[in-house]
Each structure stands twice: as C-alpha cells, then as structure tokens.
Amino acid sequence: MRSALMLHDETLWNRNLLRATFLYFSANPNPPITGKMGSIGVLLVAQVVPYLEQELDKRYKLFRIWDYPQKEQLLSHHTSSIRAVVGASGAGADAELIEALPKLEIVSSFSVGVDKIDLEKCKEKGIRVTNTPDVLTDEVADLAIGLMLALLRRICECDRYVRSGKWKQGEYKLTTKFSGKTVGIIGLGRIGTAIAKRAEGFNCSISYYSRTEKRDSKYKYYPSVVELASNCNILVVACPLTEETHHIVNREVINALGPKGFLINIGRGKHVDEQELVSALLEGRLGGAGIDVFENEPYVPEELFGLENVVLLPHVGSATVETRTAMADLVLGNLEAHFLGKPLLTPLV
C-alpha cells in the first residue's frame, strides 16, 4: 500500500510537471514537433529568415537545396523522405521538382506570391499549397505609399543632395505634390485595397483595373489597363503574376501614363516590360518609377542607376522583423496542421 507521504510527493511532482509544461508552452507558442514528425523530410529551396530555417531544422529532417549542387545527389538519396517543400518569392516548386519528389504532400511558400509554384501540377497530384496572405498586406501597402512619396517628393534624391554637400551650392529643385493625385491600381485584392485606403488618406482619388468589376467597390473601374493608365497620375501594380498579367505594363500602357505619370511596382518584376520601362524613362516618355521588384533579381538594368526620377528597392515589400516573423509562423503552422491532419491555416490548393 502506498503511504500518504508517497501520494503527497506524487501529487506535488505532477503539479510541478504541469507547471513546467505550462511555462514551456507559454514561452514557446510554436514548440518543435518531435518524435514521428522529426523524421519527415522538408526541402528548403529558398533563403528564408534564420528563425524559420532554425525552426524547420528543429522540427523536421531539413534538406537545404544549396547543400546539393548536384541536384541528382539530393534526389537519388532523399526523395522517399521529402514530404514538404518550403519556398519563397524567388523559388518554389516547378513541374520538374514536383515530379522528382514522389512523396511530396505540401508546398508551403514563405511569400504571398506563388508564381514559382506549378499550381496546376499540384492540383493534379493532390499536393496541398499554402502561402502567407494577410500578415504582409499592411507592410506592402505601406511601402507602396512610401515609394509614391519618395518618388514624387524625390526623398532619396534630396537625401543624396544633402550628403554630397550640394545644398551649400543652392536649394534643391521643386518636386511634385502627392496629396490629391489620382491613383490607378492594377489588381484590387487585399494589397491593392490596402493601398487604396491609405491613398484615400492623402485625398487621392482611386480607380482600378481588374479582370472583372468589383460590384461592391466605391472606386472607379476601368475595363482595360490602358484606359486606367490614361486616366491616372500614378499607376500601381498590385496583382498576382500569372500568364495573363505577365508584361501587363507594356509600351502602350507606359505611353498612356505619359511623361507626367508615375509607375509604382510592388508586384513582380515580370508584370512590367522592363526594357520598355527603361527606354521610356531614358526618352522622357514616363515621368518616373518607384520599383521594388525586377525582371531578373538581383540584377537591375544599370541604365536606371543614373536617373533622378526613379526609386529602386531590393524587393523589400514585406521585409520587416515583425512581418517576416509572422510569415514564418504561418509557414510553420501550415506544415504542422498538415502533418497533424488538421485544416490548413491558409490553404491555396
């Protein structure tokens, strides 16, 4: 028979265990999955924030694609254990990779854009796809407004003017007012709408183009991008990249925007015909451009470097500590939900 003292000790021990578990889970809202999950192979195909890489490494059997310069080496040894691919805006899962991974169940992207994932192939093979919507909407919309202000008010150029000592030789030239301008948005989804709301705060009038008119939107709809460009001061690209939207900003659109018009691209480089953009800027057929994304990142047409009327950013739309951490948690949450047989947090396919 167990003594009362033993029972007391046991209760105390259980209580301490409970307390320790509670403290551990409060400190680690996303604790690593151990045991069975740890044997699941996850292939990381893009550079992500260190936090995400470390967590993936703790929870799963992580393969980093750059550790296998010979792809065959990775594929011939590990295809049977890889059940998930984690990508980002620059690299995802094309048909070739999907075909090479017979046990692939899920592609989870550390990005909202999924243009580097063969969605059709995933659908066909029953592979789930997740991305990171919503958590980055504010960040990207903030940056779009930042680009508009920087471009029209020449903030970066003014900064260079001060640093180079040119101010001592005279005032900087006058710039262009942003408040009250007409902003035309290509794609009135989550990010497009967030940009519109912010621009309204600057008394801008908003118009948009999308495949179909949004009946519940108060903004003016144009059924073609050329019409939108002809009727706005600032044209913003905020739609997903698909075959249909590839080079949606072409020579005709740029000419419609004209020498007093400004282009802002926070979508994808391939939305804009970059050669046409460069020629238009060099020839003075476009007023200016604020660009966060390029056709062949990280390579940027060098002709742009000498121009005053461009603001060039290195694809940083969602790049803050807060937002990238939230995106990482979504990737981890989606993988965990999938492997525990629970509903995905942000399912796309």
Ligand SMILES: O=CC(=O)O
């Ligand atoms: O470009 C960034 C993203 O798609 O999240």
